[in-house]
Amino acid sequence: MTLIPKKNKLFITAYCITVIFLLFPNLCVAESAKVTSNTCNTNLGLQPIARLVSTPKMPTVLNESNSLIQNLFKIIASSVPLHTVTIEKPLRLYTQIWKQAVSPFFNFDFDFNSPVQKTEITIDNVSLILISGGKPITIHADSRYQVPEILAKSGTNAVAAVDGTFFSLKYLTSNVMIGPVLSQVNNQFIPGNNSENKKLTGRPLVLISPRKARYIEFDPDKHNTLAGIQAEMADVTDAFVAGAFLLKNGQPSVASSFKNLYGADVARHRAFWGISKTGVPTIGVSTKPVDSANLAIMLAKAALQNAVMLDSGASTSLAMEGKSLVGYIPRPVPHVVALIPTAGVKTECS
Known part of the structure; x- marks a missing residue:
């Protein structure tokens, strides 16, 4: 032998x-x-x-x-x-x-290949509409529109979107954002205003690439240039500064962590986006007013791993397949987080 x-x-x-x-x-x-x-x-x-x-x-x-x-x-x-x-x-x-x-070639913590699906759940007597699956992108429109209109004008095949981050209210047709913003749709990085950026220190900087998403603390001295955000994620395609961290590694943020977010302790309609425990992108809104700390607890119960607050209150909007999913006419917005289907669209769940 x-x-x-x-x-x-x-x-x-x-x-x-x-x-x-x-x-x-x-x-x-x-x-x-x-x-x-x-x-x-x-x-x-x-x-x-x-x-x-x-x-x-x-x-x-x-x-x-x-x-x-x-x-x-x-x-x-x-x-x-x-x-x-x-x-x-x-x-x-x-x-x-x-x-x-x-592992250097693929990211095992994210799944951008699941079917896009809508789920309605009730947690602690508050209903949430969640849309999960697909690949996340952002769309920075040239003006302010209703979210279904932004999807229709985007030139992408995104089927769902939630209103994005905060924007300047100085001009009614302005698309000026608060903080730096990068969208792969127009492939343009726009730095934030230096005086406003300082107030955003420590808020979640959202970074998206074709394979993953990251939420890190915004540093105005490091992250107000394209080179600065590329140093954090070399293949970044989308970036913006969100309102607050709702979940970090499955742990909900406590009420004291929202002290720098205006109206965080007030019950309002809320918009959010994050990654589930199975690595799937998830966007959503609350259909009833809720404060930030309680929303964070609900999202933890809904099995999200990381999540951030988006522009809420009168701007809270969610759309899928050309239809608005909120029962009111929200404020027009210039920015959304959208989902592009990579494995089809499933019927809604409850």
Whole structure:
């Protein structure tokens, strides 16, 4: 019986893992799609599920294959003593190796490939309308419009949107925002007013890329230039300063944290957007007035992981497939957070 040298084992193992990953990425995608379509509330994380990682389309993988293969070889050669591997449970080990090797190329914490769906839920006697799924973008319009009109004029295939961040009320047709703003629709970074920026220190700076979203504290000295926000996220496509943190890592913000947000303790219609515990983008509004601290608690119960407050009160607006979902005529706005479907649109849930 001929023994295979250890170096050859390393090569064979690395080769097999690489070939499986490069030639059969759709296996993971198909299984993930099957899991996310089993239940209406899966996107929001309202029911616990085992979610697999979605892989990108084949061309993207092939373009990065050289670096990917090198990374696989490096990790396997440095951290996997193959002579100690038994046949009983090799899958877990190889899955860990694979995830560690490809993590620089993909983000396992976000899912921008779920169907877009609307869900209406009642928590603590307050109804929320949530729209989840798809890929998040922002739209900075050339003037102020109702949200359905912004979607129609955007030139995108976004199917849902919530009113975005705060804007100047000086001119009725102005689209001037409070703080810096970047939208991939017009591909233009507009810095914020320096005197206003100082008052925004510590508020959530929302950064969106094709693969992920981040919420970090706004620093007017660092984040009022395109280079400044690119230093935080190299592939950033959208950015703006939101009103306040509602949830951080699943923990709701306490009332004292909203002290610098005007009217935070007053019951108002509220708009928000965030990421669920399953990594799915979620936008929404409250259909009844609620204060900021209680809204934060509700969103934690709705299984969101991170969320921020958007422009609320009279501006609170939510639309899907060309229709407004609020029972009043809201104030026209120049900015929205929208969802582009990447896996279709599902029927509404309750």
